[in-house]
Amino acid sequence: MASVFDKILTQGVRAGQIPARTQRARDWFRNMASEQRPSAASPTKILREYKNKVSAPQVGGMYHFKYDPKMKQTLPYYDAFPLIFMVGPAPGGFYGINLHYLPPNSRARLMDALYETVNNTKFDASTKLRLSYEILNKASRFRLFKPTFKHYLAQHVKSRFVEVQPSDWDIALFLPTEKFKKADKLSVWSNA
Secondary structure, eight states: OOOHHHHHHHHHHHTTOOTTTSHHHHHHHHHHHHTSOGGGGOHHHHHHHOSOEESSOOTTOEEEOOBOOTTTTTOSOEESSOEEEEEEEETTEEEEEEGGGSOHHHHHHHHHHHGGGBSOSSOSTTOOBOOOHHHHHHOGGGGGGGGGEEEEEGGGBOSOEEEEOGGGHHHHHHSSOOOEESSOHHHHHHTO
């Protein structure tokens, strides 16, 4: 069974769009992803249908996973199905920038800036972002990352990591996969 990523990617290829290569192609894929129904991109479907599952994420890769925070009772809200770029190791887990914490237009602006850090332009399995907190914090073009920077504890990850391929980054960016608990997405985005 083809995943929602595969379906949109196939539509893009038929329309002559090459993922992530040009701003026009990125906009095309983002638009197609934003038009998907939430049921087409549910966490259960993504965890079941998307092929690339890994146990250990790599810095600069994009990942989906189920998460149950340790201090969820005291958090004002949290995302139970983050979409992150792995930034690096952290005490007891890892740091990631969870793109769900930004409204769609801000996600797009941050992603366009992050594309400037890719290690190559193949947009295949070898493509990663060159990320660290220092890089993100120093450049004004990354200023939108601050509300997205999160510390995840490894023991609270409740699924394998679904590695989103670089050709699918713009699709994942706009799929309605955020699963905020204790607040709706508009409330979360108003704090970004």
